[in-house]
Amino acid sequence: MRFILVLSFWVGALLAENLSTLQHSGVKTTHVMSDGSTKEVLIERTISPSCTNVGINTEDVFSGNYAGKGVPVACQKSFVTTVGKIQPMTFAPGIMTVGELEVLDFIKNKVNVSPDAYILVDARKRDWYEQMTIPSAVNIPFDEIEYDASIPEDFERIQKLLGFKKVGETYDFTHAKTALLFCNGPWCAQSGLAMTQLIKLGYPKEKLLWYRGGLQDWLLFGLSVIKPHP
Numbered sequence: 001m002r003f004i005l006v007l008s009f010w011v012g013a014l015l016a017e018n019l020s021t022l023q024h025s026g027v028k029t030t031h032v033m034s035d036g037s038t039k040e041v042l043i044e045r046t047i048s049p050s051c052t053n054v055g056i057n058t059e060d061v062f063s064g065n066y067a068g069k070g071v072p073v074a075c076q077k078s079f080v081t082t083v084g085k086i087q088p089m090t091f092a093p094g095i096m097t098v099g100e101l102e103v104l105d106f107i108k109n110k111v112n113v114s115p116d117a118y119i120l121v122d123a124r125k126r127d128w129y130e131q132m133t134i135p136s137a138v139n140i141p142f143d144e145i146e147y148d149a150s151i152p153e154d155f156e157r158i159q160k161l162l163g164f165k166k167v168g169e170t171y172d173f174t175h176a177k178t179a180l181l182f183c184n185g186p187w188c189a190q191s192g193l194a195m196t197q198l199i200k201l202g203y204p205k206e207k208l209l210w211y212r213g214g215l216q217d218w219l220l221f222g223l224s225v226i227k228p229h230p
Helices: 002-025 100-111 126-131 152-162 190-201 214-220
Strands: 027-032 038-043 096-098 118-122 165-167 170-172 178-182 208-211
Touching: 002 100, 027 100, 096 100, 100 118, 100 178, 100 208, 100 214, 178 190, 178 214, 190 208
Parallel strands: 096 208, 118 178, 178 208
Antiparallel strands: 027 038, 165 170
């Protein structure tokens, strides 16, 4: 038993180490643009050379606007943080919350390898998605998941993207994809609303993952984004 526990510990440690290297090695993926064309993208953590020698101390990190006078502009990120509603760390029992390294791993080893079984979902409205998104993400706006008889094609598109289908009065999720959803940031409820609607339809919770940090945290760490227009 002790041997199994030790082995499990080291396997976990190795997996964690492998995940951490993705922010340095980058992740190659393909993004489907708005016109249907594809674009090869390298997701990487962009850090200006001027930032590598900046000393990290309390005055530099938590001074004034939370960036001290000695920190070059290229090393700073500014975001509006007084909008929306802070989201909980856990959305619902059975749905795993993930961070940036897990998203990179999901893109590299799941979406890139088995696109028929995995999908990265930008749950924001289309105008937000069109401004910028995480490379390889597919836009499934949270407000289009509920069936609307006036525009049935929207819901048909979602069924095709997520891999489920309507059978009589219920839905068949036998071949549903594992979906990792995100929206604007830890203050954004749009991905939560999308998951709520999917769960109401019967989507298996074990096939839903949530990137709580969303686009704001993604940008905070200097990770690559893409504008879906060619």
